[in-house]
Amino acid sequence: MTRPQHFGWFLARGFGPHGWGHPYLEWDYDWTSPALYQQAVRTLEQAGFDLLIIEDAPSLGSPSTIDLRVRQAFGGPKLDPLLLAPYLFAATEHIGIVPTVNPAATLPYTAARQFATLQHLSGHRLGLNVVTDTGSARHFGAAPQLGHDAAYDRAEEWMRGVRDLWRSWPDGALIADPAAGRYADGTLLQPTVHRGEYYSFDGPLNAVPFTDGEPVIVSPGGSPRGLGFAGANSDVQLVLAPMDEASVRAYRGRIHDAATAAGRTPEDITILFAIQPAVVSSSEEADRIVAASRHPDDATLRRIAEKQSSDLETDLTALDLERPLDRSVFGDHVSHGSIRRLVGDHDEDAPLRAILSAHARLGRLHDGSGWVGTAGELADRIEEFGTWGNDGVLLWGDLHPVTLHRTLDELVPILRRRGILRRDYEAGLRANLRPF
Ligand SMILES: Cc1cc2nc3c(=O)[nH]c(=O)nc-3n(C[C@H](O)[C@H](O)[C@H](O)COP(=O)(O)O)c2cc1C
Numbered sequence: 001m002t003r004p005q006h007f008g009w010f011l012a013r014g015f016g017p018h019g020w021g022h023p024y025l026e027w028d029y030d031w032t033s034p035a036l037y038q039q040a041v042r043t044l045e046q047a048g049f050d051l052l053i054i055e056d057a058p059s060l061g062s063p064s065t066i067d068l069r070v071r072q073a074f075g076g077p078k079l080d081p082l083l084l085a086p087y088l089f090a091a092t093e094h095i096g097i098v099p100t101v102n103p104a105a106t107l108p109y110t111a112a113r114q115f116a117t118l119q120h121l122s123g124h125r126l127g128l129n130v131v132t133d134t135g136s137a138r139h140f141g142a143a144p145q146l147g148h149d150a151a152y153d154r155a156e157e158w159m160r161g162v163r164d165l166w167r168s169w170p171d172g173a174l175i176a177d178p179a180a181g182r183y184a185d186g187t188l189l190q191p192t193v194h195r196g197e198y199y200s201f202d203g204p205l206n207a208v209p210f211t212d213g214e215p216v217i218v219s220p221g222g223s224p225r226g227l228g229f230a231g232a233n234s235d236v237q238l239v240l241a242p243m244d245e246a247s248v249r250a251y252r253g254r255i256h257d258a259a260t261a262a263g264r265t266p267e268d269i270t271i272l273f274a275i276q277p278a279v280v281s282s283s284e285e286a287d288r289i290v291a292a293s294r295h296p297d298d299a300t301l302r303r304i305a306e307k308q309s310s311d312l313e314t315d316l317t318a319l320d321l322e323r324p325l326d327r328s329v330f331g332d333h334v335s336h337g338s339i340r341r342l343v344g345d346h347d348e349d350a351p352l353r354a355i356l357s358a359h360a361r362l363g364r365l366h367d368g369s370g371w372v373g374t375a376g377e378l379a380d381r382i383e384e385f386g387t388w389g390n391d392g393v394l395l396w397g398d399l400h401p402v403t404l405h406r407t408l409d410e411l412v413p414i415l416r417r418r419g420i421l422r423r424d425y426e427a428g429l430r431a432n433l434r435p436f
Contacts, residue, residue, distance in 0.1 A: 002386060003420070006392030006436075007047070007392055007394075008050060008052070008053055008393070010053045010394045010397070011053065011054045012055055012398070014054060015080070016031065016079070018398050019402075021072055021073070021303070027402065029400070034087035036399070036400075044095055048421045048425075051096035051097070051098050052096070052098065054097075054098065056102070057076070059133075060076045062333060065313040065315075072307070082114065085097045085099050095125065096125045096127050096216065101128050103130065103132070103154055104134065105136070108158055112161070116205065116208075118215075123212075123427070126429070127216035127217070127429055129220065129238075134146050134151045152229050153198075156229060157199060161194050164194065166210070168204035169205070169208065169209040172188055173186075173189055173209070212428040213430040217234050218234060218235070218236040220238040220239075227255060228261075228262075231260075231261055232258075235269065235433060238272055239255075239273050252390075271390070275393050275395060276395070279373070279411060280372065280373070286373045290363060290370065294361060296360035302317065312339075312342065313334065314330050315329075316356075325351075327348075344358050365377040368381075375411040375414055376414060379414040382420060383418060386420065
């Protein structure tokens with residue numbers, strides 16, 4: 001049976017230079033101006049999307065590899081998505097906006113106050129994508145660079161502190177009754193004294209309570225510690241995983257177990273699987289694109305090398321494509337997992353051309369081998385995910401109008417006709433996540 005699902009859009013490389021390296025740059029949108037994002041987010045709202053999530057990384061990375069990250073704008077620059085959010089709220093009425101935030105960068109009291117402000121201003125449409133990147137610690141003064149799990153411990157303490165501050169105004173504290181001549185009862189406010197391992201602050205918060213719930217907490221971490229964080233704290237979990245039935249069901253099971261272990265229920269967490277489809281106009285065109293991807297030209301390989309060089313902070317662009325990849329080019333800052341993801345199952349003798357070519361290889365939607373296909377084929381796949389109990393999908397890409405129209409123009413009517421995509425909104429992001 002078809003079931004409705006939730007739809008999110010993920011602006012995958014943050015609030016940065018959109019269209020860089022693509023022909024559609026000639027559309028002349030200015031990525032530093034709100035008009036581009038306002039136009040795009042109105043389209044997403046018209047399409048019935050629940051939320052827009054904006055990736056972020058506050059740092060340009062290690063001082064020695066900054067050029068690799070900014071050369072083709074894969075790793076920066078990025079402006080702060082929290083400050084873009086009010087422009088997007090002002091341009092829309094229903095869709096949720098979810099900037100990425102890092103507990104290392106903002107103290108709990110400041111964070112609680114800024115998020116409370118935006119939650120009120122937006123009609124309860126704010127979400128926060130809480131991430132634990134530690135590489136940017138050196139930009140934030142006293143904050144030491146923590147290990148992977150300790151960063152999640154700090155994020156949990158931060159989340160607890162932020163929520164305690166939001167709750168420092170209990171029921172009855174806000175009176176706002178002109179007849180009684182009283183705005184608030186300050187004697188009811190909770191002092192909220194926090195002395196923790198990572199933060200120390202006093203409340204109560206100088207803000208009024210929410211009428212339709214707290215901002216929605218989103219998390220993307222996939223490690224056991226990341227899932228533990230999601231189970232205890234998140235309303236929405238983002239997942240990047242193979243999209244076959246066994247993998248989807250297993251991942252959902254792990255998140256549900258984590259929620260139960262934290263004293264919550266599986267229904268408390270909406271799980272969105274991230275996908276990056278390429279919608280084309282016919283299955284013949286899709287077949288042609290997939291066949292061509294098996295023989296990438298040097299310009300395509302160069303683009304892949306530039307993206308990998310930025311992500312791995314290691315210059316692959318100057319290496320000989322015909323020679324094996326010498327693993328010693330990777331410094332200690334590159335995790336073994338990242339190198340494994342680059343190299344795949346190639347052995348030490350494989351030339352760099354073969355390794356990069358594997359990243360160019362595309363697959364077809366209709367047989368589950370990849371994400372190239374028609375809007376109808378994509379709708380079939382999403383409908384199938386629903387039969388596995390899936391809550392929704394997160395479409396991954398830039399936020400350029402060209403990308404949105406290519407992906408959504410034909411897809412939205414098909415999903416609507418099948419009852420998979422919402423037609424009406426509830427009041428606020430939290431309420432929109434609830435009904436199915
Ligand atoms: C859909 C998705 C969105 C993500 N967004 C961000 C982001 O905006 N900023 C960031 O630093 N990391 C982001 N990440 C990375 C995660 O925070 C995390 O580091 C990664 O999923 C590995 O999980 P782990 O740290 O629990 O091992 C994202 C991951 C996924 C799958």
